Amino acid sequence: MNVSFTPAQTAEALPYPALASEIEALLRDPGVVVPARTVQALAGGGSLFVMPAADARVAITKLITFIPDNATRGLPAIQGDIVVFDAVTGQRTALLDGPTVTARRTAAVSLLAARRLAPRTDGPLLIVGAGVQGRSHLEAFHTGLGVQEVWVASRSAASADALVRHAHSLGMRAQHVVDADAALAHCPLVVSCTSAQGIALRTKPRTDAFVAAVGAFTPRKVEWAPEVCRWLAAEGLLVVDTRDADHEAGDLLQAGINVSALPTLADVVRDPAAQRRSGPVFFKSCGWAGWDLAAARLALQR
Structure with missing residues (x-):
């Protein structure tokens, strides 16, 4: 499986009550590893975030930019993607819309x-x-x-x-x-x-x-x-x-x-x-x- 989710498909896959329950399950999972995120300042005053995490089955890296004044450009403040891999084979399995995941998981x-x-x-x-x-x-x-x-x-x-x-x-x-x-x-x-x-x-x-x-x-x-x-x-x-x-x-x-x-x-x-x-x-x-x-x-x- 190697699926690219549109923003609408990403939202549909992440109903809030089920996502809250999955977050609770993750907090009980001793196999979860989350290194410190990297925040790189950008020339225009924004930031690039690189955020990896993994458990025994799934590995992800979140790559998003945060540009506080993007509303003045008619653009969203947060842009980017979440790349999902199989933690055993290393194969990419999915690409999720970063802003949608950020909004819903928060x-x-x-x-x-x-x-x-x-x-x-x-x-x-x-x-x-x-x-x-x-x-x-x-x-x-x-x-x-x-x-x-x-x-x-x-x-x-x-x-x-x-x-x-x-x-x-x-x-x-x-x-x-x-x-x-x-x-x-x-x-x-x-x-x-x-x-x-x-x-x-x-x-x-x-x-x-x-x-x-x-x-x-x-x-x-x-x-x-x-x-x-x-x-x-x-x-x-x-x-x-x-x-x-x-x-x-x-x-x-x-x-x-x-x-x-x-x-x-x-x-x-x-x-x-x-x-x-x-x-x-x-x-x-x-x-x-x-x-x-x-x-x-x-x-x-x-």
């Missing part, structure tokens, strides 16, 4: 974290940032948690309105809100997926909130105010996606938090009882090639 990771950690999952869901990740998280929380109501905040009114229309097309109740900080008081589920060029949220979330913070995946990026992060560390539970977040979790690092002392999603999966406590939950997602390997495993199964 949202599926947040979905898994919410399944395991959210004090309540009924919503409303507040999404701050109405781009690709906003759309994928909307779909993931709707299909995976049954969320029926979403509030959308974005610097771009047109983008927020488009995401609201998409939510309506899924049969959800949805509204565009201008003040994300004010909306926090009404939403026990929060996803921040902005471009993370500056602080977007300065207010404490609810004490029964689950927050998936996605936008800031480098030390210099930030979405949440440092004082809010420090309050969350004192009053709630902070969890990071992987140990790579120790040097990538911009929100937490800029707040002076010792990220290396925080539990990871794998810790939660392996010993959920140890992570239970009262108060808000802040899940910091930075990305990892293991999530792309999980997506490749699921696509090959399907």
Whole structure:
């Protein structure tokens, strides 16, 4: 088998609930190996990411570029592919669309974290940032948690309105809100997926909130105010996606938090009882090639 998946075929092969379950299975698999990713700065201010990963059967390399200002060119910020190999024979078995996998596996990771950690999952869901990740998280929380109501905040009114229309097309109740900080008081589920060029949220979330913070995946990026992060560390539970977040979790690092002392999603999966406590939950997602390997495993199964 040597299949090149179109973006639509890649999405069809990766339904969010099944992908979240495959990610959980990967976290329990002792044969998974994920070296540190290589990030090469590009002349125009973007980055090239080279991200390998393998288990006993499947090996992948994710090759994508991230160009923050590509919207001004009418181009997506993330472009590239995921090359999938048979780990035994070395034969290439599939080529997956990189941006589609990135969007869906990131949202599926947040979905898994919410399944395991959210004090309540009924919503409303507040999404701050109405781009690709906003759309994928909307779909993931709707299909995976049954969320029926979403509030959308974005610097771009047109983008927020488009995401609201998409939510309506899924049969959800949805509204565009201008003040994300004010909306926090009404939403026990929060996803921040902005471009993370500056602080977007300065207010404490609810004490029964689950927050998936996605936008800031480098030390210099930030979405949440440092004082809010420090309050969350004192009053709630902070969890990071992987140990790579120790040097990538911009929100937490800029707040002076010792990220290396925080539990990871794998810790939660392996010993959920140890992570239970009262108060808000802040899940910091930075990305990892293991999530792309999980997506490749699921696509090959399907």
